[in-house]
Amino acid sequence: MEKYKMHILICGGTGCRASASEAIQNNLQDALKAKGLEEEVQVVMTGCFGFCEKGPIVKILPDNTFYIEVKPEDAEELVEEHIVKGRKVMRLLYTDPDKKEVISDSKNMGFYKKQIRIALRNCGFINPENIDEYIATEGYAALGKCLSEMTPQSVINEIKESGLRGRGGGGFPTGLKWEFASKNDADQKYVVCNADEGDPGAFMDRSILEGDPHSVLEAMAICGYTMGADKGLIYIRAEYPLAIDRLKVAIKQAREYGLLGNDIMGSGFNFDVEMRYGAGAFVCGEETALIHSMEGLRGEPTVKPPFPAESGYNGKPTNVNNVETFANIPVIINKGANWFNKIGTEKSTGTKVFALAGKINNVGLIEVPMGTTLREVIYEIGGGIKDGKKFKAVQTGGPSGGCLTEAHLDTPIDFDNLLAVGSMMGSGGMIVMDEDDCMVSVAKFYLDFTVEESCGKCTPCRVGNKRLYELLDKITEGKGTKEDLDLLRNLSTVIKDTSLCGLGQTSPNPVLSTIENFYDEYIAHVEEHKCPSGQCKALMQYVIDPELCVGCTLCARNCPVDCIAGDRKEAHIIDTAKCIKCGACMEKCKFNAISIQ
């Protein structure tokens, strides 16, 4: 058998592929062939390393060298220098933004130091299109162990003992959910994997499916075994073509090996998986809406109970779990509940994957133990705020979550702590904001999203959110009053209390949390008609400082609406009522006399 001396891992995630990781792979292979090294160096395309912003990523083993922003043209140099001569290509290594030192081993990067990778264990490590690599790293061993050594109830007990809670947002204990589904007798039951992932900016589930699709298939089969289901369905949005491809390849390979299908590993247990495609409506991630969408009905939520565990897909008992939840299952079975429940906090065990975004140095996909503080995530893993600006807020939980402040930075992240401070875990979006972000506009952004995504079935959500949006819009236009703030609060509470599904029940959270945590900023908008961060265009005013103005007339000659008056060598003045805020005058003034207030 071939035994390679070195492995070159190339990220084949959506982010890096967009910037030509396939061409890099081809060029590397050509360069190796030219040197007669193709038998000695293995080139592997893996899933996402998480450091997408600096992609494409190429990692060379065994010395664990982490190259960033690699271009197809760099392939020859990498082979010639690193592979043949054993010299690292310095210009492609990562430089720590703080200490300015070059780091070659990714283990020493602040980005990776605090991470523990369970759900992402194989992302950036194995070739997701090769089932052999999955099997070689304990793949399907958990399914084998369950089928041959454990009863369905003992598997459920193990998951309960592990403390695993759903990663799709709700945080419901997974073992308990499986137990409900197992107790309901029926001629047919279903296991559903929720891969709808509708939060703006979220891509944890996509990365898992692209980088390690077998882990989800294996976990679905284990779930099927516990509840007595022989059919699994993956509901995935059609906008994830690469994840869909990788899943299809994985399903085909698993069937060929007999790891899906009839009589799996001689146990008599049958299980197979099919795919269902969603059109990308956020509400279809809600489990009842998701089930209706799979049945070919409109993707609208219905009242629970009945819960899917009683009456789900086609009226049969159905267990719905999130992608990341499933990805944890094989590890829990292999390493044991008592290994897993020591990671994280008492009530939130294990890890959580976050998509770190916004005004932060290291944007990317991270997995940290529950209980890690927001400060550690933002400053140590995220490398701090971009361009040395000041931190202002961090938004967790997407459209259902809230904005947290400086005061919350030392809060250990887990399901209950985030709820207690007015946000939530959600599916794992984390957006960092700096001093330039206007919190009223942030709330408006999320409301705009919910208004668009509300299915319209119930009035409080359909009409209420629209009214919330209009009020926020009015405030950003400088026409808001203090009474509007009370109205926002009252309406928010009504929407939360009376909406049918989770979408409406949580959509006012961004409004409530920003009013709570950034009250001064709202007050500035409604009382002084000012936007402290200068984001609300309607509230900006261009003014000329008479002390600095020398009366050169340049601004007046460049104003498209002729709203600047003043004689030569006299201080000029802007008619703010007529000004259209184009900024031309400020750009022209050579004396810095014009500013925004």
Next chain:
Amino acid sequence: MAKVKSLADLKKIKEELHAKMDLREKSNDPEAQVQIKVGMATCGIASGAKEVMEFLIEATAKRGISTIVTQTGCMGYCYAEPTIEVTIPGKEPVVFGDVDLKKADEVIEKYIKQGELVDGIIPVNYKTIDN
């Protein structure tokens, strides 16, 4: 591909595939392995460093020593090529010169396995070759 018919089958396949992934797993934790760097600049290759590297990879694998063998550029000891640098976990790196297959064998048996010193050590006044 043959079907996986039992857990024993799966374990067998896993064993067979393991060697392929071994290098990747070891790379996750290089500090826990014996690390050997082989000088592979022009003069090193001319004096047989490639063969020595191959031998080190195979011999350590056969003898069950968890090792990462990498190549490195010019080590600055042209007069004593091939040179290798050996780092046993928790110890300072040691450089050996004039390593032929026989010497390589001796380094594995005596230095790596038993911690005894072997002739041919080049005194080093630097920490390690890179990072």
